[in-house]
Amino acid sequence: MDYIPIFVLVLSFIGLLAVGTPVAWSISISSVLTMLVSIPAMPAFTTVSQRMGTGLDSFALLAIPFFILSGQLMNKGGIAHRLIAFAKTLVGSLPGGLALINVIGAMLMGAIAGSAMASASAMGSILGPEMEKEGYSREFGAAVNITSATTGLIIPPSNVLIVYSLASGGVSIAALFLAGYIPGILTGIFLMIVASFWAKKKKYKLGEKSSLKEIVKTFIAAVPSLFLLIIVIGGIVTGVFTATEASAIAVLYTLVLGFIYKEITIKSLPEILLDSSSTTAVVMLLIGASMSMSWVMSFENIPQDISTTLLAISDNPIIILLIINLLLLFVGIFMDMTPAVLIFTPIFLPVVTSIGMDPVHFGIIMVLNLCIGLCTPPVGSVLFVGVGVAQTTIQKVMKPLLPLFLAMVVALFLVTYFPQLTLWLPSLFDL
DSSP states (O other): OOHHHHHHHHHHHHHHHHHHHOOHHHHHHHHHHHHHTTSSSHHHHHHHHHHHHHHHHHHGGGGHHHHHHHHHHHHTTTTHHHHHHHHHHHHSSSTTHHHHHHHHHHHHHHHHOOHHHHHHHHHHHHHHHHHHTOOHHHHHHHHHHHHHGGGGGGGGSSHHHHHHHTTTOOOOOOHHHHHTTHHHHHHHHHHHHHHHHHHHHTOOOOOOOOOOHHHHHHHHHHHHHHHHHHHHHHHHHHTSSSSHHHHHHHHHHHHHHHHHHTTOTTTTHHHHHHHHHHHHHHHHHHHHHHHHEEEOOOOOOOOHHHHHHHHHHHHOOHHHHHHHHHHHHHHHHHHHHHHHHHHHHHHHHHHHHHOOOOOOHHHHHHHHHHHHTTTTHHHHHHHHHHHHHHHHHHHHHHHHHHHHHHHHHHHHHHHHHOTHHHHHHHHHHHH
């Protein structure tokens, strides 16, 4: 086994990140340096650049800019307010009611928008001040908002699951979308349990119980927003349209809804389109760079070498999955989700399939794993958004954040070792 390419790849990538090089550049440069181990400079540069281009040549990836745009339209279109109002009537009177509203609102918003940062921004800006007014600490509110925002990356539609489908060589997007529901809801329930216990311990104020009339009224107001889930997921699962076509339909639907709610105007569209374009550009650059690194690793036989090493440690599936989970948790601390999925799927997928794991199951495990990384320093994007919206500091948020981390880890290990939590829904549709 030749360890030189692995050492060059890992050391150069970590070194570049350590000196503050942007992630996409770190991935690209370390890919070129790794290729230089085997081939001359000019072919190395041209191969990596070609692979960056061809890595983006996928019809499935067209769904990502559309879902990003639909997420922006939802964020600006008054959908969050209606979802929060509905969640408030359901759980507002329970211990930690406003925290529970945050979790349910984030699950609904994330499921519709598919963006953790959009959810953290919307929920934090709307619920944060209200939680403070009711006596909740700013740090606790921020911690709940940060962790609950990630549930939308597991509950479909999810851009990250589309990326995993691409990286895995074509795992069914419909199966992945269906597989994400129970793990995402389970994670949300665990977060709600911890938030409720914390609120009870701190003796936070209870809200008023809503009448059936109020519940029905807020539900009716939220129905047009929730109906998007039926259109998108129902259309994909029944084969009426592909995930890419569904993303375009989501844009059209949310645009019309925004105009009906009078929250979006013709004047506000250029700003929404510009924000969506800049986010798409960043994501696509990361995808292109990560696809080139994945190809370089395959060229240097790095996935096969790592697979052989892992299987040499143990042939016990429980031990192997534990090692992979710990490695992914560590990776998530230092790397953004999209490149992590693209780089580590080709490494770990052959290992888990060799021990009999379904690729759909592993996809949900990987995404759930990396969601935890989004809430941790030094590169946790959702952590920074949540802290910024709450106008507090990471140091102050860490104490209430730790029990919520633990809840997410418990959910992760349940999903890992009980496959039916993930595979039951896809099996109902023969996916």
